[in-house]
Amino acid sequence: MSYPFLSEFDIIFAGGGSTACVVAGRLAACDPSLKILILEGGQHTLNKAAHVQPYQYFTHQAPGSTTMTFNVGNPSPHLNGRAPIVHCAHCVGGGSSVNFMNYTRSPASDFDDWGVDGWESKSLIPLMKKVLECAASLETYEVQADRPTHGYDGPIKVSSGGRKMSISEDFIRVGSKYHKRPFSDDSNDLETCNTYSPWFKYIDGTTGTRSDAAHHYVYNQAHNPNLQIWAGKRVKRVIFEDKRAVGVEFTNDLVSCPDANQSLSTVRASKLVVISAGAFGSPAILERSGVGAEAVLKQCGIEQRVNLPGVGENYRDHNGAFVPYFGGDEFVTMDRLWRGEESVVQEHLALWNSNRESLIAQNGNDAKIKWRPDEDELKVMGSTFEPRWKEFFQDRPEKAVAILTVFAGYLGSSGLPPRNYVTAEIITLYPVSVGSVHIKLGENGKEDVDFTTGYLDDPSDIVPLNFGYKKLREIYRRMPSYRGEVAAFHPRFPEGSAAVCGEVAGPVDLNAPDIIYTAEDDEAIEQFHRDNMQTTWHSLGTCAMKLREDQGVVDARLNVYGVTNLKVADLSIVPKNVGTNTYSTALLIGEKAAMIIAEDLGIEYRL
């Protein structure tokens, strides 16, 4: 069948998020004559304050936001019947344009665990720092000089952000004393964990702006007419001639352009189609193109082109809980800015425009521990976690069970009274539970999503959350800014319990006894997490790079099995979870994908 193609490009990217921008930007820089098109469902982000000014990151989660897609999961008995909502980005630059900007890297061994040729840590580390003659590194690490695993000449800037938060300094000081863990100034060296450390950010230390993939890989090549971004365009499916991908079909995106017509257009790709629509978008495009499991396609009335039952399976995320506390009035938090108090915003904008030592270049989150339990903690965590500890963590000192941190400010959308808050956060890093994301035909005959998060399906997954709640509470109780718990957002402890929450005058002594929790209290914490645990926005794995017979979707060179001229490049290819906030992994996959594609197309890779 032949199609009336609108125009022709060498490479078309279906989706213009973090990874797509890296790949497209690198290829365009290597060969400016290459005709590249990025089709992105969301809108442009170029120089828009909500994307460029770091402090605004949480605005993207507001109800009605058009820069996010709100994916509603199926109700789960492990979440007390709740249907969890997992957001993903919907704008040029994808997650890199809306994320919290926390700079974290996984242990090098995570990549070795994938077991995929060419993706071992020894092949990937050179992409993070400049050791390859032909390539620049992906980051410029502004916080410390001469660190062997960091890069110093890449487009993505890593700094400590604007004005430092004293609450985070207290977290490191109190945490390391009370929790008896050492301090380290770099827990992102691909190995170190279990230390109290500063948490650096994807923020340019000179300009105070977000270091996203859109501005730093693609928008900065606006002089090249061969690199085009068409925003507000939703890719429906890949077009094939026999088994060869030759283009894509797209329409106006209903969220970005609600009034535009919904007619379909096609563009031709003479060399390659790269699906880069993230963990939700990429499997959906494959399934709409007839690549996937028979039952899924049949339910949607789509003719199967390639039987790939792994498409949409292997969904993974990290598990998070955000718990607010009252903070002392005399401490600096992000609350007044986040509430939009005009005088404070103007004051900090003026600072930002002059010397950048401003809260505009902050996310309120300057410290963390990548935590591993010690013997005593493991005893308290009990037998439900023991098998998981022994099988995965025990002999691997570089693998953390969770990240514990505090935000200086209330990170939530409930209208709390205007005062100072601190939010404690736990992110568990290698949950066992796995979910899936597929398209389905909704009751109205329109396409819908059939999304199972898998959250807390495995009994071991809730244990670190429960333990982390108690540990973070003990740490924060000892910090100078502590003024008690915002009870409505904590577990409902029974009346008379020593754990009952509420406002207090100030912190307890560093050596004060820990709160003793009864079995009933523990049950309240368990129920709290089943009712409230949430995504950490680290969705991945749904087009896994594995052997085809092992439910793989792409091979080690990112080719989709069973067809030609079609690759996937984004976090959906990650076969096993990574112990990190995932922007670093998306950047790395982008760098690696660019080299693979250049090699495939015979382009000299020199930057």
Ligand SMILES: Cc1cc2nc3c(=O)[nH]c(=O)nc-3n(C[C@H](O)[C@H](O)[C@H](O)COP(=O)(O)OP(=O)(O)OC[C@H]3O[C@@H](n4cnc5c(N)ncnc54)[C@H](O)[C@@H]3O)c2cc1C
């Ligand atoms: C709210 C939030 C906070 C985060 N915080 C951090 C953090 O602090 N630190 C960190 O390291 N990581 C963080 N992350 C994670 C990180 O940003 C993501 O893991 C990463 O950006 C994913 O990259 P990707 O290329 O796989 O997908 P994305 O960047 O999500 O890109 C996919 C793109 O494809 C587009 N798309 C989807 N379907 C279609 C279609 N059919 N047609 C056209 N376009 C389509 C989407 O609109 C999107 O722009 C956060 C993510 C979010 C969402």
